[in-house]
Structures are given as C-alpha cells and as structure tokens.
Amino acid sequence: MPLIDAQVWLPRKDKGFLALAMHIGENADNAQATVRKVVFSFPVVIDVDNRFADLYARTGETVPAFPLAYLLDRKGLVRKIYTTEEPAIDALQKDVDALLAEPP
Numbered sequence: 001m002p003l004i005d006a007q008v009w010l011p012r013k014d015k016g017f018l019a020l021a022m023h024i025g026e027n028a029d030n031a032q033a034t035v036r037k038v039v040f041s042f043p044v045v046i047d048v049d050n051r052f053a054d055l056y057a058r059t060g061e062t063v064p065a066f067p068l069a070y071l072l073d074r075k076g077l078v079r080k081i082y083t084t085e086e087p088a089i090d091a092l093q094k095d096v097d098a099l100l101a102e103p104p
Contacts, residue, residue, distance in 0.1 A: 001021060001038055001040045001086070002038065002039055002040055003089050004019060004040070004042075004086065005019070005039075005040035005041055005042060005091070007089050007093065008089065008092055008093055008096060009040075009041070009042045010041065011098060012068075012100065013042075013083060013100055015100050016074070016100060016104075017096055017100060018042075018043075018046070019042040019043075020042060020043050020045055020048055021035075021040070021042065021043070021044045021045070022044070022045045022046075022052060022053075023044065023045070023046045023047065024047045024053045025030070025047075025054060026048050028046045028048055031044065031046050032060065034047075036068060044082065049063065058061070068081065068082065068083060069081070069082040069086075069087050070082075070093075071092075071095055071099065073099055073102070074099075074102075078089075078093075080095055083104055
C-alpha cells in the first residue's frame with residue numbers, strides 16, 4: 001500500500017482519483033492496528049457487516065478472495081480487478097490515467 005499511496009494516489013488525488021483501503025470482517029481493532037503500523041495517507045473503510053464486500057464481489061463468488069484491488073470509474077462501475085497482493089504500479093498508473101482521461 002505504501003507504493004500505491006506514493007506513486008498512484010498522491011500524484012492523482014487532486015485530479016479526481018480516490019484510493020481506499022478496506023478491512024472486511026468483524027474485528028475493527030485489527031484494521032486500526034494495521035493502519036497505525038503501515039504508513040499511507042488514503043482513507044480506510046472498515047466493513048464489519050460485509051456490505052461493500054457483497055456489493056463488489058465477483059459474480060458467483062460467495063467468499064471474496066483477498067487481497068484484491070478494484071478500479072472503479074466515476075460512476076462506480078468496476079472497470080478492472082487486480083488479484084495480486086499489490087498491482088504492478090506501472091500498470092495501475094496507466095489504468096488510472098486512462099480512466100481520468102475519460103470525460104466526466
């Protein structure tokens with residue numbers, strides 16, 4: 001997450017890009033402890049009732065596999081799913097820049 005923060009989120013946050021980290025599960029204390037240990041500046045959503053996980057789960061998936069990253073457009077539509085621990089930064093930058101170049 002620190003690379004996403006420094007190389008993707010911070011340079012693009014004033015251009016309309018929003019990065020979010022999400023903790024899914026009942027133990028919010030674990031998420032808060034992780035946020036204190038890992039340095040990044042984008043917001044963290046704590047999803048204790050799985051509302052967001054259910055909303056963005058892949059079709060047919062009953063238990064989301066983690067880690068995952070989703071790239072959503074301005075309308076909230078999932079445009080890309082990354083299934084590696086941390087997406088390749090150069091590919092993520094290119095994908096985000098392409099979405100930011102689309103008309104609102």
